[in-house]
Amino acid sequence: MSRPKNQNYKGHGLSKGKEREQRASIRFKTTLMNTLMDVLRHRPGWVEVKDEGEWDFYWCDVSWLRENFDHTYMDEHVRISHFRNHYELTRKNYMVKNLKRFRKQLEREAGKLEAAKCDFFPKTFEMPCEYHLFVEEFRKNPGITWIMKPVARSQGKGIFLFRRLKDIMDWRKDTRSSDDQKDDIPVENYVAQRYIENPYLIGGRKFDLRVYVLVMSMFTSPTWLCKKHLPTTTQRRAASGCCSASGSTWRPNTGPRQWRHSSGTSTTSLSKACRVCRR
Structure with missing residues (x-):
């Protein structure tokens, strides 16, 4: 596919120095009409571009990006708020696939000792395609808790815990429908993951830590x-086993309604709390 020329570019006879001077400001566009728009408009040196004008930075959501920029070549200087293949990290099954691939690459290039350091995620299997591998691992460690997560949902939706294979048989039967039904109703993939029963706690409560990282490129580059x-x-507070029992199916006490923000907690006090409150 040939690279299309920028249709919106209007030539002019300015020297390169003056051209750089004019481009000292960052020209941005956005499809979102929320707090983000206010922040960008009040940021010094940032100028909003209307209609079909040239831009340097485009902030949009992933669905709009896929519909409008999926097959578009762009100039090297422009930036968008999402990577095109972001789902390689944001979908649970793809993220695990890439972590496993990275660990194998480490083993080939740096040896088993270096690859062994890549142990920060528990045993994980994609369901239903890795169901038999999961059963084999499940039977090696009877009595432990496993967690099932939909690969493309968030905020705790669809998550449940289990300790017996029969607890997920109803779910597995739903995936083994007739061919006609498969055409109409796509099977929702899950990941089955060994549950961390002894997590870090703050004051006896489970927590997560929102860490903001700026990744400049998918390839080797500085990360901020x-x-x-x-x-x-x-x-x-976390119950015994960090979950509450409800019949034969266990559900984690990490639903979105049960979380609260604590922006006043400093990084220093947080790290101390992690050391003190670990169970």
Whole structure:
């Protein structure tokens, strides 16, 4: 595919020095009409571009990006708020696939000792395609808790815990429908992951830490880490096993309604709390 020329570019006889002077400001566009728009408009040196004008930075959501820019070549200087293949990291099954691939690459290039350091995620299987591999691992470690997560949902939706294979048989039967039904109703993929039953806690509560990282490229490049983080804790203390039983199916107490923000917690006090409150 040939690279199309910028249809919106209007030539002029300015020298390169004057051209750089005019481009000292960052020209931005956005499809979102929320707080983001206010921030960009009040940022010094940032200028909003209307209609079909040339831009340097485009902030949009992933669905709009896919519909409008999926097969578009762009100039090297322009930036968009999402990577085209962002789902390689944001979907749970693809993220695990890439982590496993990275670990194998480490083993080939740096040896088994270096690859062994890549142990920060638990045993994970994509369901239903890796169901038999999962069953084999499940039977090696009877009595432990596993967690099932939909690969493309968030905020705790569709998540459940289990300790017996029969607890997920109903889910597995739903995926083994007739060929006619498969054409009409796509099977929702899950990941089955060994549940961390002894996590770090803050004051007896589970938490997550929102860390903002600016990744400049998918290839080797500087990565910028924001020093200020946003910790979020559950409203209820973690129960035994960090989950509450409801019949034969267990559900984690990490639903979106049970979280609360604690922006006043500093990074220093958070790290101390992690050391003190680990169970």
